[in-house]
Amino acid sequence: MTDPAAETSPAAAGTTGELRSAAAKAGKRLGTAVNLTALNAEPLYAQILGEQFDSVTPENALKWGPLTPEQGVYDWAAADAIVEFAEAHAQVVKGHTLVWHEQLPSWLPSAVSADGDGAQLSALLQQHIKDTVTRYRGRVYAWDVVNEAVNIDTASGYTESVFWQKLGPDYIEQAFRWAREADPDALLLYNEVGIERLGPKSDFTYALMQQLLAKGTPIDGIGFQSHVSIHRYPSEANLRANIRRFSELGLRVNISELDARTTLLPGDAAQRWEAQRIAYQQVVGACVVEPGCEGVTLWGFTDKYSWINDDGPDDPLPFDRNYQPKPAYLGVLQGLAGELPTPGENLISNGDFSAGLGAWTASAGALALATAGDRPGWQACVSGRTAELDALVSGPVLDALAAGGPHALSAWVRLNGASSGVVEATLNVTELVDGAESHAALSLGAMAASDVAWVELTGYFGLGFAGTPTAISLEFSGPPAGVDLCVMDVNVARVGG
Ligand code: G3I
Numbered sequence: 001m002t003d004p005a006a007e008t009s010p011a012a013a014g015t016t017g018e019l020r021s022a023a024a025k026a027g028k029r030l031g032t033a034v035n036l037t038a039l040n041a042e043p044l045y046a047q048i049l050g051e052q053f054d055s056v057t058p059e060n061a062l063k064w065g066p067l068t069p070e071q072g073v074y075d076w077a078a079a080d081a082i083v084e085f086a087e088a089h090a091q092v093v094k095g096h097t098l099v100w101h102e103q104l105p106s107w108l109p110s111a112v113s114a115d116g117d118g119a120q121l122s123a124l125l126q127q128h129i130k131d132t133v134t135r136y137r138g139r140v141y142a143w144d145v146v147n148e149a150v151n152i153d154t155a156s157g158y159t160e161s162v163f164w165q166k167l168g169p170d171y172i173e174q175a176f177r178w179a180r181e182a183d184p185d186a187l188l189l190y191n192e193v194g195i196e197r198l199g200p201k202s203d204f205t206y207a208l209m210q211q212l213l214a215k216g217t218p219i220d221g222i223g224f225q226s227h228v229s230i231h232r233y234p235s236e237a238n239l240r241a242n243i244r245r246f247s248e249l250g251l252r253v254n255i256s257e258l259d260a261r262t263t264l265l266p267g268d269a270a271q272r273w274e275a276q277r278i279a280y281q282q283v284v285g286a287c288v289v290e291p292g293c294e295g296v297t298l299w300g301f302t303d304k305y306s307w308i309n310d311d312g313p314d315d316p317l318p319f320d321r322n323y324q325p326k327p328a329y330l331g332v333l334q335g336l337a338g339e340l341p342t343p344g345e346n347l348i349s350n351g352d353f354s355a356g357l358g359a360w361t362a363s364a365g366a367l368a369l370a371t372a373g374d375r376p377g378w379q380a381c382v383s384g385r386t387a388e389l390d391a392l393v394s395g396p397v398l399d400a401l402a403a404g405g406p407h408a409l410s411a412w413v414r415l416n417g418a419s420s421g422v423v424e425a426t427l428n429v430t431e432l433v434d435g436a437e438s439h440a441a442l443s444l445g446a447m448a449a450s451d452v453a454w455v456e457l458t459g460y461f462g463l464g465f466a467g468t469p470t471a472i473s474l475e476f477s478g479p480p481a482g483v484d485l486c487v488m489d490v491n492v493a494r495v496g497g
Contacts, residue, residue, distance in 0.1 A: 017051035019329075022336035024054065026288050029295025030336070031055030031094060033257065035305045036078050039085065044323045048301065050089040055141075057094040057256075057297055058082045059307075064128055065103040071111055074131065083139050094256075094297065095136060097144035097191060098129050099175045101161030108162075118166035125163070125171070126178050133182035142187035144223060144256070145179045146172050150192055150208065152201050172208075173217045180218040191223035191256055196283075197234035197459075198242050200422070200448055209249055221294065222246050223256030226283055227308075230275040231265040232443060235408055235458030236340050239286040247292020255287050257299040259316035260328065261308060267464020271404060273315070275462025277327035277334075278406040278495055280318065282460055284335025296332075341460075343408045343493035347400035348474065351411075351490035353378035359395025363475070367392065372488060375412065375454050381486040383416070391426075391477035392487050398472045401427075404463040406495045409444045412454045412488040413476065421479030423449045425457055428475060433467030446478065454488065460495065 016024075023030035034056045038045045049056070060066050061078035069075055086093045112121045133143065149172050151159040158164050163171040172190075179188050190209065195202040205222075212219055224242070228234075234242070243253045260279040262272040287293035300306045302319040303326075315321075318329040350358040357369050357380060365384035372379040382392050401407070413423040424446040431438050445459025457476075476487050 017048070019052040019332060019336070020054050022333050023295070026336045026338065028288055028293070028336070029055050029092070029297075030332075031057055031295065031297035032301045033057045033059040033096075033297065033299045034082050034085075035059050035300065036061055036082060038305045039082070045302065045305075046085070048319065048323060050085070050091075052301070053091065055092045055094055055295070055297065056082060056086045057096045059096075059300070060103065062095050062132065063097060063100060063103040065105045067132065068105045068107075068128070071105070071107040076135065079136075083136060087139070092141040093136070093139065095132075095140040095143040097147040098132060098179060099125065099145060099163060099171070100147040101159055101163065104162070112162070112166070116166070121162065121166045122171075122174070125175065129175060129178040130182050133179050133186065137183040138185070140186060142189055142221070143179055144191040145176050145188050147191045148193055149190075150195075150201060150205050152204050157204050173212055173215060176212070176217050176219055187220040187252065188218055189221040189223050189252075189254065189256075190219055191225065193225040193227060196224040196226045196228070196239060196242065196255070197445070198238050199446060202242055203448065206245060206249075209246065209251060213249060219251065221252030221254060223254045225257040226255045227257060227259055227299065228279060228283065229261040229264045230272060230279045230406070230462035232445065233260070233279055233283065233460050235410065235445075235460050236282060236286055237410070237456060238458045239283065240290050243286065243290040243293050247290070252294040253287075253290070253292050254294050255283060255296040258283060258296055259299045259306060259308060261314050261316050262462075263312070263314045265462045265464045266466035267404060267462075269315075271464050272462065273327045275406040275464070277331035278341050279460065279462070280328045280331030281334045281339065282341050284332050285338060285340040288335055288338045289340065341406070341408070341495040343495050346491045346493055348394060348397060348490050348492050349400070351492075352488070353380050361393050361395065362390070363393050364390040372454070372486070375488060377488055379414070379486045379488045381416065381484050383484040385479070385483060385485065386481045388480060389477050390481070391475040392485060394474040394490070396471065397474055397492070398469060401463060401472050401492070402469050403494075404465060406460065406462050407492055408495050409457070409459045409461065409492050411457050411476065411490040413447065413449045413457050414454045414486045415449050415451045415479055416484035416486065418451060418479060418483040420448055420450045421483050422446050423457055423476055423485060424478040425459065426475050426477065427461075427463070428471075428473045429465070429469060430471040431465055431467040431469050437470070438467070449479070
């Protein structure tokens, strides 16, 4: 399957911005979701959109609900406007999204009888996919065919939407087959939230892709939405390993909806925006250095128009509300140049237990030091754990981390007494805020561990404070009671670059 737009020349678009040029030089796509209201209302929005990006994704205009205000009646105007803008700027269009349990047509519930066997819904969905994909055949180079069908918090592991309830999980395969019938040349993508880091949801999605591909389902790629926060996002090693394993299935990997919340991290704007620069550098850079990653789509490009503001003001994107580049803009450029953040020295003293247990303790149970047979060095194991929260605790790391800023965590973990269990790294922070003591537990990352082999628990995090930090400790917990938790080579380093 060739990318029909691969030969588009940005020069045809007129002025070519720094980001678009850097993406072309990296041989990667750089796109953004498009807010049509902003595009129509703000010339600066249109100018940056046309100059800085080589691909566009309608943020809402191609979803089932916005397309069909009435049953059997399509309103193509908004989608057409975005596709026409893209064609005028030599950009490709990624269609988003044919099947999603949100933004469904308001008329759908009444059109699908409650006790129906699903035939009605199937017919309506097939018609919707056929009408939409056919209309844009040759003009939309790739489609997010199914979005967010996985939810590991349900018994089935699937999002138990009206599609799942009435059609079973087979609706996923069927949707891809209908899309392929409508446009044999478009790339067909599965898009998912929260799978950019290795872990249970990414594992379930990986297995689902394997099953669908084994059945010959026409899936060409996968989207890691990557709605991250600067207080926690995948480390380079984690994200690159995840990209690699999906690409080894033959899937093109896309970072499909990148934005980076900053307000979940206390601290001043300059500190949060520097941590945000690192986040963009890290995620974009991982895509650039991994051959299996096709490109990055930002979920908007200016803080003025971000869906995240609906939850309360944030500044998750590379351009500020006045369309001025933020440090995150530089982070995208650095990532596009293949320059990844570089960690400094290990700030955790005796992180490898080479000086014995030192300040390390167990919050409950017994702590023992031993050489690890299957990995060079020393392991610290907590046994006799009676609760998931029973942890290995670092002792004070206030001096090491009080400066705040972007950091990378790495630690190797293994279990005894269970074949699998999730291990979580947490930073316990005590601060004085307006004279009062406040406590916060900052999750730095979680990883499925096993008793078979050591796995690396990694994560990037921005560290900021609302007041004056007075105590900080690092701890590892998570596996069920009765399961021993072993940890090696704990490394926390400031990142820069
Ligand atoms: O267009 C109507 C307008 O007529 C009405 O007056 C207004 C008030 O209700 O609503 C407008 O529609 C809103 C639409 O955005 C356009 O602004 C919807 O209510 C609102 O729900 C919708 O939010 C979108 C959201 O998906 C829907 O769940 C966000 O813009 C969009 O960024 C977001 O994007 C999703 C991806 O598609 C899938 N991955 C997650 C991502 C974030 O949720």
